[in-house]
Amino acid sequence: MGRILAIDYGRKRVGIAVTDPLQISANGLDTVQSHEVLNYLEKYISGEDVETFVIGLPKQMNGQDSESMQYIRPFVTALQRKFPQIPVVYVDERFTSVLAHKAMLEGGLKKKDRQNKELVDKISATIILQSYLESKI
Numbered sequence: 001m002g003r004i005l006a007i008d009y010g011r012k013r014v015g016i017a018v019t020d021p022l023q024i025s026a027n028g029l030d031t032v033q034s035h036e037v038l039n040y041l042e043k044y045i046s047g048e049d050v051e052t053f054v055i056g057l058p059k060q061m062n063g064q065d066s067e068s069m070q071y072i073r074p075f076v077t078a079l080q081r082k083f084p085q086i087p088v089v090y091v092d093e094r095f096t097s098v099l100a101h102k103a104m105l106e107g108g109l110k111k112k113d114r115q116n117k118e119l120v121d122k123i124s125a126t127i128i129l130q131s132y133l134e135s136k137i
Contacts, residue, residue, distance in 0.1 A: 002051030005041075006129035007079075008093065008121055009055065009072050010034065015121030016041075017129040021049075026129035031118035037075075038082055045083065053079060053086055056093030056128045091132045093124070 004023055008015035014037045016029045032040045044050070055076060058068040076088055 002049035004052045004054060004129065004132065005029075005044075005050045006054040006091075006125045006132065007037070007056065008125040008128055009037075009075050010068075010121060011071055013118060013121050015118075015123070015125035017122065017125035018048075018050075019129065019133065023133065026126050026133055028122035028126045031121045034075075038078060041079075042082065045086075050083075050086055053083070053088045054129055054132045055079075055088055055090050056124070057090035058093055089132065091128050091135070093128050 001021060001023060003021060004019045006017040006026070008017075012034055013031050014034050015031050016037075017026050018029045019026055029044075030040070055072070058072065080088060
């Protein structure tokens, strides 16, 4: 059984989370610059078996795609070209940043740490992945 890898794609940074090999828990992996993410994934996949990509799907409150999709779609196309053997699944990512901030607050992180956008992106990816895992139950 391979890992499931979640991606919270942004124009500047990409939060990445991954399951354990048994696909039981979601864990934050890293935050990388958007222009480096495909190379990062190539290195990661060369050492780990990844069976599915989960991509955060930004939606507006009315259910329509957000304008972020204009740069997420080309990324997903490039991802599928580079790793055609790994299926891509979209998961609604509404409120993940809010939930990430709430988790950081409840976790007792200081204000300076809660302002760390890289940490927010990684936690958001973890929330997206956890949501996907829960939907499979």
